[in-house]
Amino acid sequence: MSYMAKKIVAGNWKMNKTLDEALILVSEVVNMVKDEVTGDVQVLLFPPALYVSTLKSYVKDAPMVSIGVQNIHQKASGAFTGEISAPMVKSLGLSHVLIGHSERREYFGETNEQLAEKVDIALANGLTPIFCCGESRDLRENHDYIGFVKNQLTESLFHLTAEDLRKIVIAYEPIWAIGTGLTASAEQAQEMHAALRGHLADKYGKELAADISILYGGSVGAGNAAELFAQPDVDGGLVGGASLKSRDFTEIIKAR
Numbered sequence: 001m002s003y004m005a006k007k008i009v010a011g012n013w014k015m016n017k018t019l020d021e022a023l024i025l026v027s028e029v030v031n032m033v034k035d036e037v038t039g040d041v042q043v044l045l046f047p048p049a050l051y052v053s054t055l056k057s058y059v060k061d062a063p064m065v066s067i068g069v070q071n072i073h074q075k076a077s078g079a080f081t082g083e084i085s086a087p088m089v090k091s092l093g094l095s096h097v098l099i100g101h102s103e104r105r106e107y108f109g110e111t112n113e114q115l116a117e118k119v120d121i122a123l124a125n126g127l128t129p130i131f132c133c134g135e136s137r138d139l140r141e142n143h144d145y146i147g148f149v150k151n152q153l154t155e156s157l158f159h160l161t162a163e164d165l166r167k168i169v170i171a172y173e174p175i176w177a178i179g180t181g182l183t184a185s186a187e188q189a190q191e192m193h194a195a196l197r198g199h200l201a202d203k204y205g206k207e208l209a210a211d212i213s214i215l216y217g218g219s220v221g222a223g224n225a226a227e228l229f230a231q232p233d234v235d236g237g238l239v240g241g242a243s244l245k246s247r248d249f250t251e252i253i254k255a256r
């Protein structure tokens with residue numbers, strides 16, 4: 001049996017686009033992907049949750065493209081005004097959820113412990129978590145930044161069985177590179193991705209670690225995607241700003 005991490009390019013639209021704008025963007029992306037993208041790549045779109053039901057019908061003829069949500073609550077249901085749950089996402093027939101994006105950690109106080117619960121409820125509902133991790137600029141410049149990010153995995157994922165860990169996708173996003181135009185160099189990305197894969201291997205074995213997709217995020221654009229994706233431990237990207245432009249996003253997908 002050979003092991004190989006799946007190639008994935010994901011677009012996180014964050015809190016952007018009106019419904020009309022979202023419909024145009026999804027239509028353009030689907031058409032460009034159908035016309036121009038060949039080969040084995042999974043394309044994931046994470047629009048605002050309000051739109052996922054509507055947008056889902058737009059991707060049904062593009063098997064390469066799936067829609068997911070940017071966040072879920074760690075409980076299945078209850079008095080949590082404004083939140084959405086994993087069973088709700090499952091009931092829409094969606095398959096993927098971002099968990100632990102640095103903006104959720106920073107602005108909404110999400111902790112490694114809480115994210116472990118989110119991972120659990122996602123898996124319990126058959127959803128694939130895209131687990132986000134990454135260090136701040138201060139950590140990178142003054143501390144053990146690799147140890148910090150490894151610890152994010154340890155505290156939020158290492159309670160999982162090997163069978164469940166296999167269902168996780170990891171997205172490494174250095175906070176200092178998000179939305180700043182400051183991309184990690186290909187070498188910086190590779191260094192961290194290799195360290196994270198090694199960390200997974202130490203706990204779960206090399207074969208399983210080789211099978212886990214580790215995406216890079218942080219100012220990925222049409223101009224730098226190919227170099228980043230060419231790194232041996234970079235299995236694709238989690239794209240923010242450039243995923244809001246269909247042409248740029250398609251070029252990134254083609255660079256995988």
Ligand SMILES: O=C[C@H](O)COP(=O)(O)O
Pocket residue numbers: 012101173177178179180181217218219220238239240241242
């Ligand atoms: O989820 C996506 C990341 O936060 C990257 O955002 P960015 O591509 O705008 O830097």
